[in-house]
Amino acid sequence: MSDAVLSQFKQATTEEKVYDTDHKFKIAIIGTGWIAESHIQSYKNQPDVEIVAAADLIPGKAEKFMERFGVKGVRFYPSHKELIDNEPDLDGISICTYNTQHAAPAIYAMEHNIPVLLEKPFTVTLEEAEAVCAAEKASTAFISVGFQPRFDANMQMIKKIVDSGVLGKIYYIQTGGGRRRGIPGSTFIEKSTGGIGALGDIGCYSLDMVLNAIGYPKPLTVSGYVSDFFGKNPKYNGADAARFSVDDFAAAFVRLEGDIILDFRIAWAMHVNTPGDTIIFGTEGALRIPSTDCWNGSVGGAMTLYHDIAGQRFDTVIPILENKGAGLFDKKIRSFLDAIKTGGPAPVPTSQILYNQAIIDGINKSAACGREVEIKFAD
Numbered sequence: 001m002s003d004a005v006l007s008q009f010k011q012a013t014t015e016e017k018v019y020d021t022d023h024k025f026k027i028a029i030i031g032t033g034w035i036a037e038s039h040i041q042s043y044k045n046q047p048d049v050e051i052v053a054a055a056d057l058i059p060g061k062a063e064k065f066m067e068r069f070g071v072k073g074v075r076f077y078p079s080h081k082e083l084i085d086n087e088p089d090l091d092g093i094s095i096c097t098y099n100t101q102h103a104a105p106a107i108y109a110m111e112h113n114i115p116v117l118l119e120k121p122f123t124v125t126l127e128e129a130e131a132v133c134a135a136e137k138a139s140t141a142f143i144s145v146g147f148q149p150r151f152d153a154n155m156q157m158i159k160k161i162v163d164s165g166v167l168g169k170i171y172y173i174q175t176g177g178g179r180r181r182g183i184p185g186s187t188f189i190e191k192s193t194g195g196i197g198a199l200g201d202i203g204c205y206s207l208d209m210v211l212n213a214i215g216y217p218k219p220l221t222v223s224g225y226v227s228d229f230f231g232k233n234p235k236y237n238g239a240d241a242a243r244f245s246v247d248d249f250a251a252a253f254v255r256l257e258g259d260i261i262l263d264f265r266i267a268w269a270m271h272v273n274t275p276g277d278t279i280i281f282g283t284e285g286a287l288r289i290p291s292t293d294c295w296n297g298s299v300g301g302a303m304t305l306y307h308d309i310a311g312q313r314f315d316t317v318i319p320i321l322e323n324k325g326a327g328l329f330d331k332k333i334r335s336f337l338d339a340i341k342t343g344g345p346a347p348v349p350t351s352q353i354l355y356n357q358a359i360i361d362g363i364n365k366s367a368a369c370g371r372e373v374e375i376k377f378a379d
């Protein structure tokens with residue numbers, strides 16, 4: 001799985017931009033597991049970055065990681081806390097820890113005014129997300145959440161289509177995706193580390209795709225459902241079934257501000273190839289975005305815009321757009337560095353992703369009590 005996913009990030013490497021290599025960004029990486037590999041590869045592709053520090057809870061892991069990537073002169077620490085306490089001159093931190101360890105390092109970095117690129121999903125709960133946002137507000141630094149699909153030309157086209165007004169007023173969206181079989185292993189599937197399953201891991205991408213396109217309206221209520229029929233069954237999940245303690249499927253009916261309905265479903269495993277395409281319904285047109293296996297948020301084929309022109313119905317096909325220049329991960333890293341230079345704003349701000357997390361959290365809360373819940377924000 002990891003190679004297939006990572007290979008999507010390995011496109012062209014250098015942009016035709018000139019960077020000030022006299023000033024090198026001093027960067028630290030917290031959590032040196034799988035996704036940190038993409039971060040370090042992309043940092044290495046930048047001419048103006050120096051990796052100065054790394055931390056991992058597992059003794060010796062960060063050292064081996066840096067050795068594997070041929071990065072020398074790095075200072076190592078046993079956790080995010082020691083790293084931040086002892087590195088007063090950092091320009092930025094990549095937080096690549098598992099989901100249940102997103103909030104604490106992000107808050108600690110904000111308290112020390114260090115800009116953060118935080119891996120997705122934002123956090124596990126809404127309460128954690130709000131605590132991170134509060135720390136960020138009190139800080140001079142910013143947090144950008146690691147949604148690399150934001151840099152994909154097709155994702156950007158979805159937003160451009162909505163912004164153009166060709167769909168009219170948006171009133172209903174169905175979105176989601178998933179894999180017929182594709183339950184990850186590692187730290188993704190335990191409550192103590194992953195915290196949430198498919199809902200957070202890939203659900204956050206489907207939500208970001210449509211919520212970003214329509215300007216991230218505030219979520220109001222959620223009726224949600226989660227299940228774990230595949231993850232907990234050794235027939236489908238082998239030996240990992242015994243330790244599986246998160247969801248492998250989630251669905252929800254969400255009301256958003258502006259009288260918009262969001263119908264959502266996401267799966268790490270199911271008995272069907274796809275739970276359906278994403279469709280954005282507007283008063284003047286509709287946009288169909290073919291579903292994918294959904295590993296990291298992508299468009300599964302040519303999109304179709306359904307609309308009337310001069311009283312006649314037309315289907316306009318929007319072919320898959322090629323991504324030019326650097327790969328998506330390089331663009332995510334570069335956008336973070338550029339934002340550090342300008343002091344923000346964050347390329348993918350927490351003010352938006354708070355609403356993404358609120359939906360995920362609302363689905364879990366609604367599923368737990370078996371009825372629709374109101375999403376309540378702290379202020």
Ligand SMILES: NC(=O)c1ccc[n+]([C@@H]2O[C@H](COP(=O)([O-])OP(=O)(O)OC[C@H]3O[C@@H](n4cnc5c(N)ncnc54)[C@H](O)[C@@H]3O)[C@@H](O)[C@H]2O)c1
Binds near residue numbers: 031034035120146148
């Ligand atoms: N953007 C993407 O495409 C993408 C892809 C895969 C994973 N991710 C996200 O990246 C995150 C990490 O995933 P992974 O597969 O690399 O996990 P992983 O378990 O392989 O690595 C996480 C590492 O963080 C370390 N860690 C945890 N808490 C720590 C702390 N407080 N201080 C220092 N080290 C700490 C762990 O020991 C572990 O080595 C997850 O949130 C996941 O959702 C993003």
